[in-house]
Structure formats: structure tokens, C-alpha cells
Amino acid sequence: MNTQSGHNPPVIRRLSEQVVNRIAAGEVIERPAAALKELVENAVDSGARRIHIRLDRGGIDRIDVSDDGCGMSPDDLLLAVERHCTSKLRDETLVHISTLGFRGEALPSIGAAARLSVMSRQAGADSAWSIRVEGGVVSTPEPCAGAPGTRVLVEDLFFATPARRKFLKSPRVESGHAENVVRRLALSAPHIAFRLEFDDRLILDLPAQDRAARVAAILESGDADGLLAVEGQRGDLKLSGYICAPSVHRATANGQMLLVNGRPVVDPVLRTAVRVAYRNVMEHGRHAVVALSLEIPPEQVDVNVHPAKTELRYADSAAVRALVIGALGRALGTGAGVAGVRPDLIQSRGSSPARIWYPPERNADAADLSTRLARPLVPARPDSGLPSGFAESSLPLAGLPAARQTAPDTLHDQAATTAAMAHPLGAAVAQVLGTYIVSQTADGALVLVDQHAAHERLTHEILREQYMGGEIRAQRLLLPEVVDLPARQVDVLLSFGAALARLGVEIEPFGGTAVLVRAMPALLGKENPGGMLRDLAEELEADDLASPAQADALDARMDAVIARMACHGSVRAGRRLTHEEMNALLRDMERTPRAGTCSHGRPTWLKLEKADIERMFGRR
Known part of the structure; x- marks a missing residue:
């Protein structure tokens, strides 16, 4: 207290109820969507079976929420606009809360910052009653006409607090926030019908339905x-x-x-x-x-x-x-094409779902799958006679010489082809651009598969399964290889030497800025270790939490490290595949968990339904 300088000491005074409510409104009602949330929560808690919401200019000018819930009496209306009055708490422990609202702050806060009108009628009552609150000033309840239930009208939001109003975004942005609020609340109460309108434009009209x-x-x-x-x-x-x-x-x-x-x-x-x-x-x-x-x-x-x-x-x-x-x-953990939403090529269609397809029981164990994938892939013969960028196929391709289409080494059993088409990813037709597999399904859809992305995921899952099982199988190099790296990357790799050994990568220092590679994961074959070690060093450097002394943190990061290894050990784009290799890849994708995306999260397959193709050609 500075009395010597001539200043009077500050005086503590009690704030008026209006100022208290305006201060509280800053926490509860930060934007129109926040006010709307409180009103819709009250409507849900009232036992409503239908809620109708209308907003003008994103709720900045007007918020109108009507419900057919239990309604309120005149005395209830007076308490509803008073701070810390609620019907939703059965005790004072604040533990067993079964309603969306319970604090008793929403309506007083809204009334302190806007022009609030509440009209409500209980079932069996002679008339409805209304009450108004403007800038915190409460009117006396009056009788009015109205259907059973409650209607809350909020106008000129933040007219009493202009500083808050000028921080609001555009009506379009505020509308987006409001719609998101309604969607979340509609999800929480599927037994209630919701109707949402923005400036007389219908946005949502949801009937009561199952979850x-x-x-x-x-x-x-x-x-x-x-x-x-x-x-x-x-x-x-x-x-x-x-x-x-x-x-x-x-x-x-x-x-x-x-x-x-x-x-x-x-x-x-x-x-x-x-x-x-x-x-x-x-x-x-x-x-x-x-x-x-x-x-x-x-x-x-x-x-x-x-x-x-x-x-x-x-x-x-x-x-x-x-x-x-x-x-x-x-x-x-489902295979590609097995369940869920399919990747879609038609942007205007958004997220088009596919029917769930239940695959046959898997009868090949992980070891068999690992062995088959690790087998070197045999490229198509250079004298195959196919156009540049195509691989051999069991299906006749239009435009190829008739003699070639009927040659005994390119025709395959049609029954096997028909059976393959019944699978989610269908039967391979061709390889285009040296990178993508084209297949056809029994229902006439076309599937495009990125061979590198798909095989990367398959390799990733096998390495991951081996790692979780204890240790990835390593193959010692006939001649150990020296790899030169930046000094910091050498330090990182050597510090994680024990962890990398569990991944099948055995290294040791070779003086200066070099490491000696003695073994590589057997599944990766003859992959050049230099590029892979650089990627692994970057992956380990990127994680501030992982250290050799933190086993839990390291294990959590290992999946990303395995993903880097899988990328190096996968079929490259541009490599020719035979018909059998393409179909084997499709079947493995259907059996392998998470095969719908590669290790970097990009899709491994895309699908064009027959209807999509017909629409693109103007047939629909």
C-alpha cells in the first residue's frame, strides 16, 4: 500500500450480478457454437424426441433451438436464468453425473452477453410461459402461446460485450463450428431426431435411428x-x-x-x-x-x-x-479390400464405401508367407511380345495378335481365373507402366495396385511379426561391407547396436566415419546396406525419446524403423512381374493386416466400380 506517494489505497468492492455474469460468459460462451452447444445439451437432457435448430449468420445474429421435451413452469424459468441453479445434480459430490449439463451457468451467461428469450410449456399446462434476459437484466415471466416443450431464442450475441463480438470470425467459419457441435451431439443421442438449418438452408435432417x-x-x-x-x-x-x-x-x-x-x-x-x-x-x-x-x-x-x-x-x-x-x-488389422471403405478415384463422390467381404480362413502361417515373399521374383521374358510396360497375363488383351492370345504358355486355366476374380482384389489382368497391377473383380470393378507400396507393407508385417516373436532372422554377408556415414549417424547406429541386432542388422565400428556391416535381415535379400543404414540413422535421430537405455521407448519406435527397412526390401517400381507373381501379391494383400496402405500411409490399391467407369464415359 503506497500512501506516501499520495495515491489512495485501492478499495475492494463487490461486483454487480451483471458484471459477474459477463465475466463468466467469457469462459462459457466464447463463440456462437459454444452457446448452441449449451442449448442443445439442455434440450437433450429435457427428454426431447426431436430438436430443431435454426441459425442466422452462423449464430452471430440469431440462434433458435426448439425441442419437445418436458418443458418448464414459470418458477422454473426464473431459476433457469439464475446462476448456479440446475435440476441435473442429484447430490453435491460431482461424481455421478448422468446429464450433459450440470453447472447451471449456460442460460445466465448467454443472457448476460446477448438478448435471450425462453418460451416453455409443460405437458398438460394451460399455456406456455416466456421470460427475457437482456444484458443480464431479467424480466418477469409472462404467459404466451406455445407447443409443449421449450424454445430458446438468442439474438445479437455479445451485444453487451462488444470486445468479444469483434473477435468473432466470418459467418461461414462460425457456421462450420456450429455444425460440428450439432453433429457431435446428434451422435451422442441417436434416439433423438435432429434438424439443422443455416439461413433457411437445410443442413441436417436426421430421424431417430440406431447408432x-x-x-x-x-x-x-x-x-x-x-x-x-x-x-x-x-x-x-x-x-x-x-x-x-x-x-x-x-x-x-x-x-x-x-x-x-x-x-x-x-x-x-x-x-x-x-x-x-x-x-x-x-x-x-x-x-x-x-x-x-x-x-x-x-x-x-x-x-x-x-x-x-x-x-x-x-x-x-x-x-x-x-x-x-x-x-x-x-x-x-484386416487385409486389403477385405472390409471398410475402399480407396476411391472419383473425387466428387467423396468416401464411397464397399460392402464388407469376409475372406476364407487363413491356412498359411507366417513362416510360409515369409518364405514365399522372400523368394526372388522372376521378371517376364523379354520375348513375351507384350507392349512396353506390360507383363504377361492370363486374360486375352484386345489388340494383341491372335496367335499370341492362344499360345499355350500364356493361357491359364479359366476356372482358376474365375476363382481369382471372386476375391476382393480380383484377378490380375496386366502390369502397366512397370509399376501398377490392373485386376478385375467378379462384379466388373477394376482395381489398380501399386506393386512397390503393396509389397512394402507385406515385408513390413513379416519383419514386424518376426521382431515381436523375439528376433528377425539375419543372414551373414559372405564379405562384410564397409559403409561410410556422417560421424553423428555412426554414433547413433553404434549406440543402438544391440537393438539393431534384434532387427537382423549386425554392425561394428570400422574407424573414423565408417561401420562394418556383418549381417542383414534374411528377408531383405541382397539389399545394399548403405542406403538402409542412412535411413535407419535418420529414423533414430528423429526420435528424441528413444535411447538405448529406454527399452519401452525404443520398442515403440521400432515399427517406424522396420518400415524403413521394408521400403528397402520391397519390389521396386518398374520391375516386371509375371502373372503368377501379380496374383500372389494380390492374395497376400488380402491376407495381410493393414495392407490397405503402405508403411508410409499411402494407399496400396484403388478401385473403380463399373458404375464409376460408366459415369466417366457418360453412360450414366
């Missing part, structure tokens, strides 16, 4: 057959929901719909778990599309972390992460 149909509608995936079901349990924790295949992804995480005990959340723990589960099957920088619901005992989670109620605190976040990563990993 699978609601997820398909919210994620815009066509139908539920295009989704992968997720189920998992770890102690008292239960996870369920649906996810899209790795071929469907977005630039942001807005396509991730996450529920915890029925509450929509934007939770970093769950988002991190989703990212880790998709890390090795999706291109870097892209985000998965999922709809997941976590059931957790109320005493193991705190929802009262922030007024927005979208952030959580778990008693055991590690268990939550492990459950999500494990359950998603099992759902994603």
Missing part, C-alpha cells in the same frame, strides 16, 4: 457397411464405435467424434491414442475419421475440469490409451 446408422450419417460414409466396428474392454473400461479405413482421412481432426459416458468431448488423451493407432497405416499429417464411445466408471473420470465440459481428467489415462490403441489396432 450404426447415425454414425454413417454423421461421418457421411454412405452406409454402415462401409465402417469398421470397434469393440474393446480393459477392466471396467469399455470402448465401442465405428471407424473408417485408413484410405479415408481428413486434413483436420474434425472427423473424430469422441464420446465419454455419452458426453461429446475434445479430449487430447483419446485423440493421441487414435493418432498412435493409425500412425503406421495413414499418411503423415492426415487425420483419421472415427466415432468412438468410451464407458468409464464415473469415479474414474472428472468432467468438471473446464466450464465447456469438453476436457476430462482420468484416474488412469495410460489404461484409456492402451484400450483405444489396442481396439483400433485389431479393427485395422
Whole structure:
């Protein structure tokens, strides 16, 4: 207290109720979407069977939410606009919370920052009642006309707090946030019909439906057959929901719909778990599309972390992460073309789903698959007579000489071809541009396969299986090879020498900036070790957490290291493949987990349905 300088000491005073509400509104109502979220949560908690939402200019000018819920009496209306009044808490422990709202802050905060009108009628009441709040000033409830249920009207948002209003984005941006809020809440309550309009334009019209149909509608995936079901349990924790295949992804995480005990959340723990589960099957920088619901005992989670109620605190976040990563990993462990959304070449169609195809039981073990893939591939004969860029095929190709089409060494059993076409990726027809396999399915679809990307994933999965089994089989070099590298990379590789030995790579120092390579993974054949060692050094350098003394961190990083090795040991683009090799590759893709994308997350196959082709040629 500085009294000598002539300044009067500050005086502590009690803030008015209006100022208190405006301060609180800054936390609860940060934008129109936040106000809309609170209003729709109230409508869901009221037992509504239908909710109708209208917004003008993204909610900046007007938010109108109507429901057919239980309604409120005049006395209830007065309490509803008073801070910290709620009907949703049965006790004061803040543990067993079964409703979306519970803090009693939404309507007072909105009324402090905007012009708020609430009209409500209970079932069997003679009339509806209305109440108005403008800038925190509450009017007396008055009778009015209205149907059973509640209608909340918010106009001129932030007129009482102009500083907050000028920070709002454009109506288009605010509309996007509002739509995302409604989609998340609609997912949490599939038994409720939702209708959403922006400036008299219909955006969503969802009937009451089962959860699978609601997820398909919210994620815009066509139908539920295009989704992968997720189920998992770890102690008292239960996870369920649906996810899209790795071929469907977005630039942001807005396509991730996450529920915890029925509450929509934007939770970093769950988002991190989703990212880790998709890390090795999706291109870097892209985000998965999922709809997941976590059931957790109320005493193991705190929802009262922030007024927005979208952030959580778990008693055991590690268990939550492990459950999500494990359950998603099992759902994603399907072969290419087996289930989920197919990669699509027609951009205007968005994410078109394919029907789930259930493959026959796998009868080849990992060792057999490893042996067959490790066998050197025999290139097509130079005198095959096929056009440049094509490999041999069992199917007659238009334009080739008739004698060539009927030659005994190029015709194969038609029954085998028909059987191959019944598989998801069909029967190989040709190899084009020395890189892509063209195949045809029984339903008339064409499939394009990137031979290098596909074989990279197959090699990756075999190496990974061997690594998880204890150790990748190594093959000692007849003549050890000296590899020169930058000094820092030599240091990194030597420090991880024991871990690399488990991967089948045996190295030792050779003085200066060189290492001596004594063994390589047997599956990679005669791959030049120089380029691979450089890539492995970069991979290990890129991870600040991995160190030789941190076994857990290193094991978590090994999948990325194995991916680098798989890339070096795979069939290269431009290499000719025989008909048998192409079909073998397709069948292995269908049997191998995560084969829909390569180790870098790029798609290994693309599909054109017959309808797609007809539309491209104007036949539809």
C-alpha cells in the first residue's frame, strides 16, 4: 500500500450480478457454437424426441433451438436464468453425473452477453410461459402461446460485450463450428431426431435411428457397411464405435467424434491414442475419421475440469490409451479390400464405401508367407511380345495378335481365373507402366495396385511379426561391407547396436566415419546396406525419446524403423512381374493386416466400380 506517494489505497468492492455474469460468459460462451452447444445439451437432457435448430449468420445474429421435451413452469424459468441453479445434480459430490449439463451457468451467461428469450410449456399446462434476459437484466415471466416443450431464442450475441463480438470470425467459419457441435451431439443421442438449418438452408435432417446408422450419417460414409466396428474392454473400461479405413482421412481432426459416458468431448488423451493407432497405416499429417464411445466408471473420470465440459481428467489415462490403441489396432488389422471403405478415384463422390467381404480362413502361417515373399521374383521374358510396360497375363488383351492370345504358355486355366476374380482384389489382368497391377473383380470393378507400396507393407508385417516373436532372422554377408556415414549417424547406429541386432542388422565400428556391416535381415535379400543404414540413422535421430537405455521407448519406435527397412526390401517400381507373381501379391494383400496402405500411409490399391467407369464415359 503506497500512501506516501499520495495515491489512495485501492478499495475492494463487490461486483454487480451483471458484471459477474459477463465475466463468466467469457469462459462459457466464447463463440456462437459454444452457446448452441449449451442449448442443445439442455434440450437433450429435457427428454426431447426431436430438436430443431435454426441459425442466422452462423449464430452471430440469431440462434433458435426448439425441442419437445418436458418443458418448464414459470418458477422454473426464473431459476433457469439464475446462476448456479440446475435440476441435473442429484447430490453435491460431482461424481455421478448422468446429464450433459450440470453447472447451471449456460442460460445466465448467454443472457448476460446477448438478448435471450425462453418460451416453455409443460405437458398438460394451460399455456406456455416466456421470460427475457437482456444484458443480464431479467424480466418477469409472462404467459404466451406455445407447443409443449421449450424454445430458446438468442439474438445479437455479445451485444453487451462488444470486445468479444469483434473477435468473432466470418459467418461461414462460425457456421462450420456450429455444425460440428450439432453433429457431435446428434451422435451422442441417436434416439433423438435432429434438424439443422443455416439461413433457411437445410443442413441436417436426421430421424431417430440406431447408432450404426447415425454414425454413417454423421461421418457421411454412405452406409454402415462401409465402417469398421470397434469393440474393446480393459477392466471396467469399455470402448465401442465405428471407424473408417485408413484410405479415408481428413486434413483436420474434425472427423473424430469422441464420446465419454455419452458426453461429446475434445479430449487430447483419446485423440493421441487414435493418432498412435493409425500412425503406421495413414499418411503423415492426415487425420483419421472415427466415432468412438468410451464407458468409464464415473469415479474414474472428472468432467468438471473446464466450464465447456469438453476436457476430462482420468484416474488412469495410460489404461484409456492402451484400450483405444489396442481396439483400433485389431479393427485395422484386416487385409486389403477385405472390409471398410475402399480407396476411391472419383473425387466428387467423396468416401464411397464397399460392402464388407469376409475372406476364407487363413491356412498359411507366417513362416510360409515369409518364405514365399522372400523368394526372388522372376521378371517376364523379354520375348513375351507384350507392349512396353506390360507383363504377361492370363486374360486375352484386345489388340494383341491372335496367335499370341492362344499360345499355350500364356493361357491359364479359366476356372482358376474365375476363382481369382471372386476375391476382393480380383484377378490380375496386366502390369502397366512397370509399376501398377490392373485386376478385375467378379462384379466388373477394376482395381489398380501399386506393386512397390503393396509389397512394402507385406515385408513390413513379416519383419514386424518376426521382431515381436523375439528376433528377425539375419543372414551373414559372405564379405562384410564397409559403409561410410556422417560421424553423428555412426554414433547413433553404434549406440543402438544391440537393438539393431534384434532387427537382423549386425554392425561394428570400422574407424573414423565408417561401420562394418556383418549381417542383414534374411528377408531383405541382397539389399545394399548403405542406403538402409542412412535411413535407419535418420529414423533414430528423429526420435528424441528413444535411447538405448529406454527399452519401452525404443520398442515403440521400432515399427517406424522396420518400415524403413521394408521400403528397402520391397519390389521396386518398374520391375516386371509375371502373372503368377501379380496374383500372389494380390492374395497376400488380402491376407495381410493393414495392407490397405503402405508403411508410409499411402494407399496400396484403388478401385473403380463399373458404375464409376460408366459415369466417366457418360453412360450414366
